């Protein structure tokens with residue numbers, strides 16, 4: 001009860017700050033989009049170009065291209081994707097390969113991982129995408145510190161060509177990528193920025209993100225460690241998730257999960273976070289619109 005009162009008074013203050021920002025015209029913006037192609041009503045199959053058009057037509061702002069198996073922006077489709085992206089003013093990011101381990105024991109595998117990241121960055125840059133999201137690697141049987149150092153050494157070698165490398169918080173304890181590890185890498189490697197997957201953090205902690213305070217603690221930590229620019233341009237993944245004590249199992253529709261998206265969105269609003277929220281889950285655009293509509297209501301827009 002007490003907590004609610006504090007929360008509400010904070011909300012009041014921040015909301016009036018937000019109104020001032022709006023009047024001054026320097027309002028930051030949170031975009032909402034989907035991971036991969038939309039599903040529509042099931043009567044047509046989308047490609048990236050028609051998907052971008054559709055996403056915009058239903059009121060969303062962003063799409064995350066899925067390069068998880070291969071970089072599927074090619075010489076054949078890149079022009080039409082770029083044209084459609086520019087005409088519709090849709091923000092593009094991409095999710096890199098699932099086969100990346102910058103801490104692989106064989107140096108050949110580390111090099112292959114680097115090559116996959118660079119190829120994805122180049123593909124995304126062809127269509128003027130901004131953020132390449134990936135999971136940097138696995139601990140295998142190495143110490144956390146050794147893993148960190150090997151991954152850092154590799155990240156430092158990545159060329160920067162205008163696409164940010166977004167290190168994503170991971171959903172399993174065998175995967176490198178706690179919030180603390182990634183924030184620390186972002187401080188040390190200038191080409192890297194953060195992708196907070198709130199659902200992964202929730203699953204990795206076996207249901208640890210319960211209420212508003214849990215979400216605001218994360219954002220406060222990012223603000224303290226990386227400063228205001230990190231919250232002014234944050235990449236976020238969200239979605240319903242099924243998990244066990246071992247971490248993430250699979251994505252679920254938001255309404256069938258225990259993920260507290262309302263508290264998460266409130267915290268994003270109160271910290272005045274800008275950037276992009278990508279919904280991951282089987283309902284794709286339906287759940288992305290659910291998030292965007294709740295968020296817009298919270299802003300009183």
Ligand SMILES: [Zn+2]
Pocket residue numbers: 095134135168
């Ligand atoms: Zn991911």
